[in-house]
Amino acid sequence: MTVTVHTLHDRISPPTGADSSLQTQEYLINMGPQHPIAHGSLRIILRMDGETIREVIPVPGFVHRGLEKMGENLTSLQFIHLTDRMDYLSALMNNWAVSKAVEKAAGIEVTQRAQYIRTIMAELMRLQSHALWWGVLGMDLGAFTAFLYGFREREVIGKILEETIGARLTMNYIIPGGVMSDLHPDFVRQTKEVLPYMKKMIDEYDVLLSGNVILQERLRNIGILSGKDAIGYGCTGPVLRASGVPWDLRKTEPYGVYDKVDFDVPVGSVGDNWDRYYVRMEEMRQSIRIIEQLIDNIPEGDIQTVKYGGRIKIPAGTYYDHLETARGVLGVTLVGDGTDKPYRIHLRSPNFNNLWVVTKLAVGWRIADIIAIQSTLDLVIPDIDR
Amino acid sequence: MGLLDTKDMKKGSGTVGGVAVSTVTVPRLKRHDTARDVGFSLKELGRGMKLTLGYFARPKTVVTSQYPENRDTLKLAERFRASLKLKYDDKGWHNCTGCGICERICPNNSIILTTRKGEVTGKKELDRYVWRMDSCTFCNSCVVACPFDALEMGPEFENAVYDRRLLIYTLNRYAGPAAKVLAKHEPEQHAAMMEPRDRFGGDTPLNGVAMPKVEPLKKANHNNEGDAS
């Protein structure tokens, strides 16, 4: 049995439709890897007919760093700091996902205090991530001011995280057995101050962009993704929920202390760009709600149950665990062989699985619409490539 | 209000995977085929313009910080991770015993420890604590892992240099035993136990290849006094 392997060159066959002079000719255009829409380095080859997209061929791999190979040669403790560099906007959730898988494999218990801290931090991170996403969406659609407003709010939350964690982007904070450092004495006060501010700012976002008829026309009824397709294409997170499937691991399989809080899962009804947009806006409000319920109830106790310098042995076996990052389900497949280094570690990154639906969504729309579609899919390129 | 009513959220519940989930359905936009809705849209455009003009008119809302000028008032978070330091007590002694846990836990071999046999104590003690900032990711693992609380991360972030070899630091000011051991010995023995080390001295390993000796930047900054920044 032989299996044919193609190359990109085969894939991009010569444009068709050139036989008659009266027919328009399809052409290929290279969007990226240096295109402003690829927030990172993602190459997308478009087969176009005038301004209309006929085919989308994403070519990722420009930021491929072989994280999984590195993971095989590092202990699980060491590997965690690499996960910051996947989806850098939800670095803490990435840390948490790997820690959670390791804890599950090695049977490590986590104290309540650590769980509270993890949950609050993760929600702050989600808030921060969505604030930036909102700004970037504005920039992609031409409203540059929104970009800087989004960054402004990201900075405010970043300051709080920085006080406790000591880093702004690559946090490496959540580790197997707990968290790396205890909360900063000012953390609770600052967080309480920032939550009403964020609420006010999200209302401002609604005034500046959501209420803007130009933006509404750019998003409404464009790139409609049905719930069935979203599931088939492996979409998770806000993309899936915008299509009406309320699958949120925070609800269905509560981890951390999500079972102790009351929040709603925002879902869309149509699955177009607008639903994806507004699901994230509403998620920000729900995140604030979650933090408000937790911030006063952080119990006292230890933050770490295993000695950091020690070896965490992963028993032989295959473990899969996942959680909800700002962009969807991050799954970790961990294959242990009894040593402290995983035999194989595989990361199911949410962006990798959310990307490919663009090959279906963008076809038939204009070149300006693929920008909007990509923005509402909220892709972070290093997470695709890993 | 306009075409979007942000309060128009339908609370409901959905089921996924056999679990009931309380949901909130995000608002859809109203169609704008009536003249009234066009008016609403224009009003919303006006509200957006009012918002940006509001920020324009209030210079207090500017968030830019003028970085090199505000150096004196710039206050970074005390936990900010920008440079690795050995902790020194008021006598100038560090806590490092040269056990090598930090070296082992470092994910990218940024810490290289050499130890020697102490002449006075006859036990293993720190010779050189080499920290390679050029490959460090500031993951904080070494600080957390250190069982003797000998390391800390500092917020001194202005470390840019023209030659990356200058980013290889020797962190210990002296080769010798930790503060605990020094305290057990008589003060007159200390001088014999401690051999000064400077920041850039000696050969430094770089991917297995010996580095040429790097001259210190300035004579005044020769040793580690105030040079950890």
Place this chain on the structure above:
Amino acid sequence: MNFVHILASAGGPGPKTFKVLTVADRALEAVNTNLWMTALYLLLAVLAVAGLIAFLGMSLIYMERKVAGHFQCRLGPMRVGPHGIFQTVADTVKLLLKEDIIPRDADQLMHLVAPFLSLTATVLVLMIIPYSPTLQIVDLNIGVLFVTAITGFGVLGILLGGWASNNKWSLLGGMRAGAQIISYEISATLAIMVMVLFSGTLSLSGIVQSQEAGWWIWRAPVVGLVGFILFLIASVAEINRTPFDIPEGESELTGGFNTEYSGMRFAFFFLAEFINIFTVAAITVTLFLGGWMPLHIGDFAGFNHAMDIIPPVAWFLGKTFVIIFIIMWLRWTFPRLRVDQLMHLEWKIMLPIGFANLLLGAVLVLFNFYFFP
């Protein structure tokens, strides 16, 4: 005096009467007496326009950056000179020193010519704008026609630049620009036509003088205001600025028609864009806001007298910069439209309104129905 009356008489006749004397007139007078004077006048005119371009380029780019900065809670340029006022100078020097790259398969000549074409078209308009009664280079009796013709000409540079770059993004940008500018030209011209109807002249200076009794924006009942808004929107679209910047669209077309330009020739496109902002603002002011006419309100003699002290050129520049600020304000607030939505806006919304406005204007002129005689 009720409110309508005040409004109607705003900008009423001042005590001064302005005598229009253009540079071209003076040069022509001097032909019979002293030919050197003619040459001097012409040289002065050229230098003045060149100086104006340089001044406008610098000041508008600086203004854009500062305005954008403060809209976005930033400071804008702060480094070069106090509050960064020499930032534009530094950037010009940088652009001059930059390597001038021509893509290998580009149409060399066209690639070279395009930015100059774009700039020339805008500069020509600067010539006929009445800055003040005595400060105008030439007062063409078909001034309005000239303006519409020349601004339509400007698209040629963009189209050529997009086509000659041999880059698909540039080509898309160029084609978009062509479609967009030709479409919006219609709305702009329709709005101008209303004002021509009201003032009864094609000369820009004549249009300004016809507003001695009141600015057309409120003196022409309703049609003036509608025409003003139509013209403003169409002009913003014509000069490719957000929310109509689809030919450039840096987040979708990576810069559109000027993707392949670098160095000074990019600067020419850039300069042309900013001079364009000034020219459309100046034309808007000339047509609707009384040009260099000071603001007068009814019978408030004291107020009117105080207004007269301010020189006409200051009035003109003040009004122009207010319009420029509005254009910038739009840019830093709104997202960009999609190309088909842009066409929809023009052909299905603005064009019918424009025609209706023109018809209404014609009826009003026919029955001599002004808010102020």
Place this chain on the structure above:
Amino acid sequence: MAGLTQIEDIRRIEPAAEERPDADRPAVMVPVDRLHGLMQTLRDDQAFAFDMLLDHTAIDWHTDGDIEVIYQLFSTLHGQYVQVSAKVPRDNPVVPTVCDLWPIAQWQEREAYDLMGVLYDNHPDLRRLFLEDDWQGFPLRKDYTDEDMLERSK
């Protein structure tokens, strides 16, 4: 309606399936020639209704000379998980594609091909995903070497 994910239920429709040891969730291992049929049933049978392919990857058991492909399935109807795996020889790792069942498999399989060298039969567009088309070797295999690879000093 509760879903069926007990190993016995899968054994009933696919007798060749064995329970995969050491897994933390219901896991079966099937011979590779029965893989596609089982996956088809798991997706289409409403008693299982595994409509989402959460993850797919491969593990290189180089000492055994095998490559194991692992599929993580999730049912949004029943909320059940199952892990299906199959072993193929390392020197000719041909696996039937499942991208006719779940569209996302097309790219997840391409990733597994790119990094592990698993060949997918009937895959419509099998080519490298991250690496260049002319890349030699498959980096995630345990015996992969590259002259630029750096080893940790210990």
